[in-house]
Amino acid sequence: MEQLAFFPECGQTKGLPTEVLEYLPNVFDAELGNQLMERFIKETPWTQKVVSMYDKQVITPRLSAWYADAETYDYTSLRKSAPNLWTPELLMIKSVVEPIAGVAFNSVLLNYYRDGNDSVAWHSDNERALGTHPTIASVTFGQVRSFDIRSKADHSEKYSLRLEHGSLLLMKGDLQAKWDHRIAKSTRAMKPRLNLTFRIVV
Numbered sequence: 001m002e003q004l005a006f007f008p009e010c011g012q013t014k015g016l017p018t019e020v021l022e023y024l025p026n027v028f029d030a031e032l033g034n035q036l037m038e039r040f041i042k043e044t045p046w047t048q049k050v051v052s053m054y055d056k057q058v059i060t061p062r063l064s065a066w067y068a069d070a071e072t073y074d075y076t077s078l079r080k081s082a083p084n085l086w087t088p089e090l091l092m093i094k095s096v097v098e099p100i101a102g103v104a105f106n107s108v109l110l111n112y113y114r115d116g117n118d119s120v121a122w123h124s125d126n127e128r129a130l131g132t133h134p135t136i137a138s139v140t141f142g143q144v145r146s147f148d149i150r151s152k153a154d155h156s157e158k159y160s161l162r163l164e165h166g167s168l169l170l171m172k173g174d175l176q177a178k179w180d181h182r183i184a185k186s187t188r189a190m191k192p193r194l195n196l197t198f199r200i201v202v
Ligand SMILES: O=C(O)CCC(=O)C(=O)O
Pocket: 109, 111, 120, 125, 138, 147, 163, 181, 182, 183, 195, 197
């Protein structure tokens, strides 16, 4: 069988499974996107998480911030920290993506990739709180980065999609159950990128 091409910075690979990924470019106007991005970078209370990897403590290579409806916060759980509360800009973006996704979200995770060294490693967003087949709406502003997916059953089955400024990517169906995704590091010069993933947490 022909080997699948996998060029992380070369656009959308053929055969991308559209039943689990829906890509909509230019959902947000480029100029509005620039203004939002500048504001988010300046005004967001960014945190850099420390996670346990094997027996080491590792700092995640990006900055993040979690926003949610106040009632999503479980005060009995020591694991979670209280979310930030919605800003007018986030509510505006939420009101644009919700009718497209057909879902009412109650939270958003902001990720700020400062340059090509910032990344998110292979993972799926299948925490129990999200349900087994969550719809996640992913908005990108700034630098185009490659969004890679690979089959959990066969790591050689990989696809790649360029996420452009002002775009919306819907992750749905079996994506989290059957596929991992990542934003790989890049050795090329990369400007800042902001990504917002709207989710439902229960
Ligand atoms: O930055 C992205 O496009 C993806 C972020 C992501 O996978 C996540 O926050 O779970």
